[in-house]
Amino acid sequence: MDFSVNWLRKYIETKLDADGIAEVLTDQGLTVDEIRRDGDSIVLDIDVTTNRPDAMNYVGLARELATSGNGDMIPIPEPSFTESGTVTEENVAVEIQAPDLCGRYVARYVKNVKIGPSPEWMQELLQEAGIRPISNVVDITNYVLWELGHPLHAFDSRFLQGKQIVIRRAVAGETMLTLDGVERKLTPEDLVIADGERPVALAGIMGGENSEIREDTTDVVIESAWFNPVSVRKTSKRLAIHTDSSHRFERGADIGIALKAANRAADLMAQFAGGEVAPKPIDAFPMPFAAPEILLKSDSLKRILGVEIENDFVEKTLEGLGFSKVQGTKDGSIWQVPSNRLDVTREIDLIEEVARIYGYNRMPSTLPGVESPGRETSPSELIFNQVESVFSAGGFYEAISYSFCSPDDNLAILPKKMDMVRISNPLGENTSVMRTSVLATLMSVAALNLKRGNLALKLFEAGRVYLPKGAQADERVSMAAVAVKGVQSRAWNGREIVADEFTMKGLLNRFEQSVSGMSRITYGACDSAAFNPDKSAALLLNNHTIGYLGQLSGQVLSHFDIDYPLVALELDLSDFVGETQRTVRFKPFSMMPLTQRDSAFLLDRRIRYDEMEAFLKSLDVPYLKNFRLFDRYEGKGVPAGKVSIAINFVFQADNQTLNNEEVNELHQKMVSAFIDKFGAVLR
Amino acid sequence: MSDLKAQIQGIRDAFNQALGQVEGLKGLEELRNHYLGRKRGIIKDLLTDLRSAPKELRPELGQAVNRLKQAVEAGLSEKLEALKSNVSSSKEDGIDLTLPGIAPELGSLHPLNIVNRDLIRIFERMGYEVAGASEIETDFYNFEALGLTKDHPARDMQDTFYVSDEVVLRTHTSNVQIHLMQEKKPPFKAIMPGRVYRKDADITHSPMFHQVEGLVVGEDITFTDLKGTLEHFLKKLFGSDTKMRLRPSYFPFTEPSAEVDVTCIMCGGKGCRVCKNSGWLEILGAGMVDPVVFQNVGYDPETVSGFAFGLGVERVAMLKYGISDIRMFFDNDLRFLSQFN
């Protein structure tokens, strides 16, 4: 909101220059965003918060400066016009039919005005503040609005049919042409000022063309009213009209100042438009103002602010802002709220006023004396941290993608999950539903990177997915990772960085190990259309699917417009939450020598390695410390349908040296059992 | 005795040639011994020979030998430096360690996560617990309980994504404050990090962004406690020279309320484009918890008081890393992500 410093100086005698004024106002909560200079004219762009309509005018700003001891207010001259002619009532009748929406309506009648330019000094001030001068009568209403903060409207009385002003709700289907030349369709929600026949203004928002001041206007009705903030806001929002007037009414205008504002305008019209003011203004006041009274307890300031403020300062401050002390009690003082401070209704509001003027930056700094048990990291946060450590250490970059996507993105990853949380007013179709998998949004990130040529792509994200549940959602902790399959880079010595199903699985294993201390996930047939069925697996925990791992299907790749083979992992983390408290126990190890044996088998390629592993473990061979797959081969030299599997066995006793014969015997027995079990052939 | 002179010149030539061919530190050491060895070094021999030269020629020849010795020493040490800086040319089985190193591959956390963790860590050390709640939230927890009634003008300040009339994507993490207060008895100190949503998209606004809010409630929590807490936090975050400025402001769920500025980290407070020449950057919103909020969760505002504050993780990250377009965070371009590991 732009304010001219020259204009402000009409109401405050201060030693401060513009920078000083800006600093004081900012410290008091009227932040000066910018100071603009143009010759002698200095404009302050002030961010007046919505709760402070009282400060959206020059007198209000002057009051702020004077209250904090930064100058003396210069009073506005008392009206000096002499009333003449017939009383107002005989020139115009006012009837409030909607007293719930119009709390006060003052009408002042000014006859025989001569429309012309307003005085130069007024035009200059208006222009400095960015308001276009129009004519003396119109400029005066604007001038008073910025001076006192009270919106006024001026009607040409010639056009008020039946010499009547009726404040009523619009009739459904009624229309009016507003001053901006737009035909407005009205509803009974809208409050209008009407004459005997038709609306002549949208109450508190904008006048109508049919009654505006013209060059040949002679008799003017000055309207100075108070309209219900909610009603003005609704209408101005629905019709998308925002004016200086509606801005103030929406935030709460000063019901107490209505007559004063009308008199001020009438006085200026008498001085600068040659008007004659009719006696006895109309003042319809169906909602008389009852000033709230608030008890400010003696210990409250200290209790809330933590600083001792002198009682003298408190009283000087509140009085400066227009509050009046009704009485002192043993608990504190009772203060009456002025009509321009409807935002002040409670003790805490008074405390804020005192604190604001005292100066936040003047107060000392202390630390709260709260003894707290300290931090408890939430179990899901721990799981996220674990995923983040394992995957970033494994060469993956963390992405943070939007929580929303298109319904099709969700369906591409989870074709069966038709239920989604839908946003009723999305920014667009692409962000209209909450993701049901992390992969659904991570894939778009992958696609963007590939399109931009970032081919060494390894991304992961740990975050929530949102499944509909009642009116809200089951927000499950989940993660996904995605990588371009193949050699991603090769060092000068030939060392390669590869991403494939097994590097992805390696990280999954590492994650499981880090949270559970073991691998519990088993691998089942993949039933997700998002994955290539031959090159992927469903991840099972206690026989229910918690995710998928493997190569993405062509269908998914084409949905996201990707031309590269991708391997991916999607994992619901819910089952791991709470598992991170695992304690590591040291296991003693044997100092005896190791004996190793290698065996290679030919067997049916359809036999799963986890079956072989389980079988070997089940044999419970004494002294078998460990075994490990060290080669797997199919192709040239191996019959079709077969695979060569080479396993390294490690034998070790805890407290004796094993001799070769012993080890041979154990190894032989194990190999024979393996051959029998799987129909294998020793190579 | 020109013989001896010619001999000296010959030795010098031979040395220079040998020096040019020497390979490796070991070869250099052999060369040093050959010429400067105390027992059988060539120069030692020369000095022995000198004794048999005519007396009148000795000073001149002595000087010549000394010059030779100096030249040899200089040549050797120069070569030593050269060999040290170029180990590669040492031997057939040597390795050239100027070749690029090969580290195991490493990814990294997202910059927003890095900043988020920094923020959490600072409060963790101040004894705060971390709390969370739903992102898809009822109108009550997101608005009503915070004093934002349906007709409240401040609802216009927040463009909200709706799931239904009564369910929204939370516009701030303040919903966690309400859940927390309903579940706990004061006193406590907590922070609430998380994703929040507003219907807004441009260079500085993202429809999804991250907040960290804090809440401290107890029997005599004051505004000066809020000041001290934020001052400590901001110094930890931006450095101990950071100054803080509070401006009275308006939020529906705190009173008194303040906007909190820090010394511009770009110009140190002198004034620049980033801070619009004010020397200050707005970083936080804060205030004393409004009594209405306490009433809504069943606390007695006459006996407990508290403060709350909130800041945007993106805003901090943009300032900290010098990022001017918020969309960078959500594009997740690897050329962006890889700058933070």
Ligand SMILES: [Zn+2]
């Ligand atoms: Zn700056």
